[in-house]
Amino acid sequence: xxxxxxxxxxxxxxxxxxxxxxxxxxxxxxxxxxxxxxxxxxxxxxxxxxxxxxxxxxxxxxxxxxxxxxxxxxxxxxxxxxxxxxxxxxxxxxxxxxxxxxxxxxxxxxxxxxxxxxxxxxxxxxxxxxxxxxxxxxxxxxxxxxxxxxxxxxxxxxxxxxxxxxxxxxxxxxxxxxxxxxxxxxxxxxxxxxxxxxxxxxxxxxxxxxxxxxxxxxxxxxxxxxxxxxxxxxxxxxxxxxxxxxxxxxxxxxxxxxxxxxxxxxxxxxxxxxxxxxxxxxxxxxxxxxxxxxxxxxxxxxxxxxxxxxxxxxxxxxxxx
Amino acid sequence: xxxxxxxxxxxxxxxxxxxxxxxxxxxxxxxxxxxxxxxxxxxxxxxxxxxxxxxxxxxxxxxxxxxxxxxxxxxxxxxxxxxxxxxxxxxxxxxxxxxxxxxxxxxxxxxxxxxxxxxxxxxxxxxxxxxxxxxxxxxxxxxxxxxxxxxxxxxxxxxxxxxxxxxxxxxxxxxxxxxxxxxxxxxxxxxxxxxxxxxxxxxxxxxxxxxxxxxxxxxxxxxxxxxxxxxxxxxxxxxxxxxxxxxxxxxxxxxxxxxxxxxxxxxxxxxxxxxxxxxxxxxxxxxxxxxxxxxxxxxxxxxxxxxxxxxxxxxxxxxxxxxxxxxxxxxxxxxxxxxxxxxxxxxxxxxxxxxxxxxxxxxxxxxxxxxxxxxxxxxxxxxxxxxxxxxxxxxxxxxxxxxxxxxxxxxxxxxxxxxxxxxxxxxxxxxxxxxxxxxxxxxxxxxxxxxxxxxxxxxxxxxxxxxxxxxxxxxxxxxxxxxxxxxxxxxxxxxx
Numbered sequence: 075x076x077x078x079x080x081x082x083x084x085x086x087x088x089x090x091x092x093x094x095x096x097x098x099x100x101x102x103x104x105x106x107x108x109x110x111x112x113x114x115x116x117x118x119x120x121x122x123x124x125x126x127x128x129x130x131x132x133x134x135x136x137x138x139x140x141x142x143x144x145x146x147x148x149x150x151x152x153x154x155x156x157x158x159x160x161x162x163x164x165x166x167x168x169x170x171x172x173x174x175x176x177x178x179x180x181x182x183x184x185x186x187x188x189x190x191x192x193x194x195x196x197x198x199x200x201x202x203x204x205x206x207x208x209x210x211x212x213x214x215x216x217x218x219x220x221x222x223x224x225x226x227x228x229x230x231x232x233x234x235x236x237x238x239x240x241x242x243x244x245x246x247x248x249x250x251x252x253x254x255x256x257x258x259x260x261x262x263x264x265x266x267x268x269x270x271x272x273x274x275x276x277x278x279x280x281x282x283x284x285x286x287x288x289x290x291x292x293x294x295x296x297x298x299x300x301x302x303x304x305x306x307x308x309x310x311x312x313x314x315x316x317x318x319x320x321x322x323x324x325x326x327x328x329x330x331x332x333x334x335x336x337x338x339x340x341x342x343x344x345x346x347x348x349x350x351x352x353x354x355x356x357x358x359x360x361x362x363x364x365x366x367x368x369x370x371x372x373x374x375x376x377x378x379x380x381x382x383x384x385x386x387x388x389x390x391x392x393x394x395x
Numbered sequence: 396x397x398x399x400x401x402x403x404x405x406x407x408x409x410x411x412x413x414x415x416x417x418x419x420x421x422x423x424x425x426x427x428x429x430x431x432x433x434x435x436x437x438x439x440x441x442x443x444x445x446x447x448x449x450x451x452x453x454x455x456x457x458x459x460x461x462x463x464x465x466x467x468x469x470x471x472x473x474x475x476x477x478x479x480x481x482x483x484x485x486x487x488x489x490x491x492x493x494x495x496x497x498x499x500x501x502x503x504x505x506x507x508x509x510x511x512x513x514x515x516x517x518x519x520x521x522x523x524x525x526x527x528x529x530x531x532x533x534x535x536x537x538x539x540x541x542x543x544x545x546x547x548x549x550x551x552x553x554x555x556x557x558x559x560x561x562x563x564x565x566x567x568x569x570x571x572x573x574x575x576x577x578x579x580x581x582x583x584x585x586x587x588x589x590x591x592x593x594x595x596x597x598x599x600x601x602x603x604x605x606x607x608x609x610x611x612x613x614x615x616x617x618x619x620x621x622x623x624x625x626x627x628x629x630x631x632x633x634x635x636x637x638x639x640x641x642x643x644x645x646x647x648x649x650x651x652x653x654x655x656x657x658x659x660x661x662x663x664x665x666x667x668x669x670x671x672x673x674x675x676x677x678x679x680x681x682x683x684x685x686x687x688x689x690x691x692x693x694x695x696x697x698x699x700x701x702x703x704x705x706x707x708x709x710x711x712x713x714x715x716x717x718x719x720x721x722x723x724x725x726x727x728x729x730x731x732x733x734x735x736x737x738x739x740x741x742x743x744x745x746x747x748x749x750x751x752x753x754x755x756x757x758x759x760x761x762x763x764x765x766x767x768x769x770x771x772x773x774x775x776x777x778x779x780x781x782x783x784x785x786x787x788x789x790x791x792x793x794x795x796x797x798x799x800x801x802x803x804x805x806x807x808x809x810x811x812x813x814x815x816x817x818x819x820x821x822x823x824x825x826x827x828x829x830x831x832x833x834x835x836x837x838x839x840x841x842x843x844x845x846x847x848x849x850x851x852x853x854x855x856x857x858x859x860x861x862x863x864x865x866x867x868x869x870x871x872x873x874x875x876x877x878x879x880x881x882x883x884x885x886x887x888x889x890x891x
Contacts, residue, residue: 075648080663172449172626176639180448235663266708386663 075235079174083236083386086170087243090220093163095251095283096128097216100150100160102280104206104213107143119262120277121146126258127251127281129158144203151209153197160216172188177236177354182226189219238324240381245324249317250375252304255281257368263297263361270361275300282312298356300353301364305351318348321378343381347374400814400823406551408472408813408826412681418475418871422585426470428852430580431886434469435819441467442577450571452629452859468815469580470844472826476873479842482553484738486543486830487838488730492561493717494834495733497537497569501527503711511732512725513519515626520722521770522715524678526698532711533606534836539673539709540566540599540765541832542845545740547811554743554808556827558726560718561710562675564629564864567830570596572845572867588844589869596640602835603641606671606707606760619671620644620660622651624680624692634675643673653696656703671707672697678712708747720769720803721747732869748795757804761788764804766795774858781807782855813866815848825849827857828868843868 078185100390110117118281121141125131128150137155151160161225168190175183197212198272199202204212255390259278266273279285287310288295288303298328329337354367402410409415414425427435433659445451445464452465474482499506500517501524508515542563544556573592577584604617611617625647638645651659651669659666674681680690682697700706713816716722726744727738748754748765755765761780768776778791795802810825830844846866849858857863 075663076644077661078647078650079664166803175449175634176645183449187449190885191446232812304654314415388663 075176075239077387078328079177080239080384080386082170082174083177083239084243084383086167086289086386089163089166089170089241090223091244091247092158092251093167093224094217094220095248096150096158096160096163098283099124099128099211099221099281101210101213101217105208106280117227123258123281124150125279126261127255129156141180146208147204148202161194161198164216165189169229173304174209174236178232179226179230181230182223184228185219189215193219195298217305233327235328238328239386241324242321242328245317246375246379246382248312249314249321250316250379251313252317253368253372253375256301256304257372258367259297260361260365260368264365266361270301270356270359270364271296271298278304284310294336302356305356314351316341318344318351322348324385338342340378343378347371347378349371350374400821402666402823403813404812405809405823405825406547406549406811407823408547408811409668410472410814418473420471422471424584425547425583431819434816437469437579437817440467441575444575444578445571447780448571448691449741450567450632452829452883463858466567466817466850467575468824468848468864468866469583470814470816470821471576471577471583471867471869472813473869473871474843475871478553478824481543481739481831485555485738486541486545486832486840487557488734488736488739489543489558489726490538490541490731491704491825492733492837493541494536494538495557496729497560497711497714497717498535499733501530506729506732509732511728512722515580516589516725518718520712520716520717520719522678524713524716526702527694527711527713531704533608533634533707535590536606536834536836536888537714538832538834539602539606539809541710541834542566542829544843545828545830546808549553549809549811551811553699554841555726555740555793556721556743556832557720558718558723559829560714561677562630563829563831564633565829566841567633568865569831569841569843569845569868570636570640572865573843576867586679587869588872590872591840592843597714598839599833601835602672602837602839603643603673604707606836607633608704608707610704612669615670618668620646620651620655620669621752622648622672622676624647624648624676628675628780630675637673641673647849648676648690648692651697653700655695656696658694658697658700658706659667671709673709674722681708681712686696688704695808695845720745720767724803743805743808748799748802749805753804754795754799758792760789760857763807765807766802766804768801769803770801770864774856774861777856779807779855782853807855812851813846815850815864817850817864825855825857826866837842842870 099339103120106118106120122131125134134149136147139155147157149156153159154162156162168186171178171183171186193212193215199379212367225236227240236376246366262356263273273296276285276295278297278300279288282302282304292299292303301311302309305314308315310316322341325337325340325344331337351371356364359367404413409419435760442464450464451462463717496506497854506512507517538560539612540563542559542565544559546556547553570592601617607617621634621638621641621643621646623631625631628634634645645658646660651661651664654660658669658672660669676692678690679686682693682695683690684695685698686693698712701708701712723881724742724747727742729736730736746753748757761778762783764780766778771777778787780788810827812823813826814821826846826848828844828846831841833839833841846868848864849855849857849862850864851862854862
């Protein structure tokens with residue numbers, strides 16, 4: 075497979091995952107917000123967290139004056155200054171699909187293309203501010219379309235190189251996002267006097283779309299229990315451990331020769347990553363230790379992505395045969 | 396359903412007076428069964444199908460959304476078997492002669508020596524590639540895919556309007572038009588036995604892989620790629636379609652690299668050598684070392700690898716010298732010279748403006764003639780005398796006087812027409828037909844081709860960049876032009 079094509083498939087999957095999660099996060103907040111007043115701590119805290127998870131608060135504040143709904147929506151959905159605005163990531167999904175359409179099922183391309191050409195373009199031309207109810211419908215549409223795409227990938231794609239490159243993109247993005255959410259939420263509680271075991275973790279559960287699954291198994295929604303679930307649960311498909319397991323499977327499928335340098339390098343990295351994740355004992359950490367550890371894990375996640383891209387020449391292909 | 400128009404003004408593909416021609420009768424009956432609403436709904440369905448599949452072309456310089464679908468029209472061009480046989484023989488003959496011509500002018504130049512073509516016309520031609528001189532291309536074939544544009548005059552006779560020997564585009568539309576036609580208008584197909592397109596891509600694949608370079612070990616499977624300029628190119632869909640169906644990698648210049656005079660593509664596992672490049676970028680952009688320095692689309696040192704015989708480039712470099720509008724007039728002569736045959740398909744009469752007498756006559760008769768820039772395509776820099784304003788005529792007068800060799804003149808042919816259904820009504824539009832010839836050791840013609848239609852009423856310009864659309868083209872099978880249910884064979888609507 076061409077390095078350029080592998081790169082595009084990998085990024086298409088990453089952007090698709092990112093779009094889906096960001097759309098979900100926005101949906102959560104647009105609903106939560108209805109019960110909060112603009113001056114409450116929760117309200118501001120939540121928007122701040124969302125900015126840091128989906129984009130960057132600093133960048134936002136350099137372009138807008140205050141945390142207000144309409145500018146926030148504008149920034150997170152449409153702004154060209156935000157490289158992770160939904161409009162931008164959706165376009166990236168479609169453009170990457172466009173250059174790799176000969177490596178994917180025709181229907182997959184058509185779903186993404188149709189969404190881009192109809193719903194997305196239609197929203198762009200709407201007069202702003204767009205009514206919340208329409209925004210909600212749009213966010214729901216995004217998620218449904220991308221879930222349909224995921225179904226097509228799972229159900230119709232050959233288990234071949236293009237499939238596994240997309241898998242690695244998707245699971246790596248998901249793992250990174252979960253860790254990023256945890257780091258952000260922890261940072262917000264930095265000055266808090268109460269311990270992690272007493273902090274409420276429901277907002278984090280909602281952001282990670284984990285509430286339903288979590289509440290089926292546990293009653294306590296304190297931050298420790300929630301973090302443990304999001305990091306270490308082996309069955310929940312958004313947990314970091316689950317993602318790492320899927321990445322390992324994909325590496326094994328891409329590199330059938332388990333003695334190759336490529337395999338050994340990547341496999342060792344992912345194994346080490348998984349075991350450091352597993353070893354975290356959230357009960358015994360105070361908030362500062364937890365932040366440091368999770369920031370380290372975030373670094374590990376990013377380092378794995380870089381190593382993967384370098385090994386498969388996704389950035390600058392090596393000229394040596 | 397069809398409001399009749401005066402079909403006597405031009406040759407009409409479908410009608411004779413107010414009646415459909417025999418080979419259009421069954422189609423006409425089917426068409427008449429649809430209501431206006433049904434036809435409009437089907438029209439919308441067809442356009443949506445093209446759009447969501449991303450079968451679009453890019454309009455250069457357009458300000459709004461630059462992706463457009465080529466308007467599709469549901470009335471097919473139907474060609475009876477006997478007529479098609481003549482077309483097929485005619486275009487094969489033409490492509491064979493043109494290939495021999497290319498071989499000759501980059502080799503011994505016998506045709507110039509024998510005085511059949513002026514030397515300056517070849518050597519001063521901007522597309523004449525000195526780098527090709529003396530170069531032996533794989534299987535002595537310069538033309539892998541040719542698109543020969545045909546038109547019909549007021550008597551219905553076919554003429555060749557243009558040869559496209561560089562990068563003829565549009566072949567994917569032939570397949571997709573048929574696909575959409577079958578999907579959206581399945582009813583039209585019953586009672587017809589037409590030549591299917593399904594298996595023909597296999598011939599193309601075989602022809603492509605036949606271009607083995609001489610240095611290739613016999614046991615090695617050739618590795619072929621399609622070189623595209625990328626997704627912003629106007630014909631990108633064509634490239635995607637062909638790469639997919641020919642089962643070859645779609646690559647961009649930046650995916651390739653030349654090392655030790657061999658061409659490699661950059662894969663996730665490192666470099667992999669390739670043997671055949673079906674390129675869809677122009678000569679000028681192929682290799683920044685030899686051609687345009689500023690080209691970002693090409694591959695440095697590609698020409699050196701080509702000259703070393705380590706890679707085949709299809710179509711060959713330098714083909715533009717044979718399909719340019721000035722050389723066009725000499726193609727009948729090439730056929731006589733190389734094949735000792737009379738041309739089966741005639742040319743449109745062409746005046747050379749380098750010749751003083753012809754030029755003087757042309758300058759007097761601009762309002763009756765078509766003037767074309769020999770180097771332009773896509774319907775640009777062109778004057779259609781009968782439709783032009785006085786200012787436009789004056790402008791072309793100046794252009795011709797300043798650069799007489801840059802232009803040719805042709806009589807305005809009364810292009811044939813066929814009905815089209817657009818914006819809720821039927822009206823007659825001028826059409827032409829691009830026939831695709833695939834050549835390796837053998838010549839092979841895709842049955843049908845791309846029927847292009849000038850959808851602006853009265854317009855003669857069929858190019859998609861200027862408001863043209865496309866129609867499906869049906870070649871009726873021999874013998875059973877109108878299958879009857881009494882004949883005992885199964886026809887497409889399932890009745891026996």
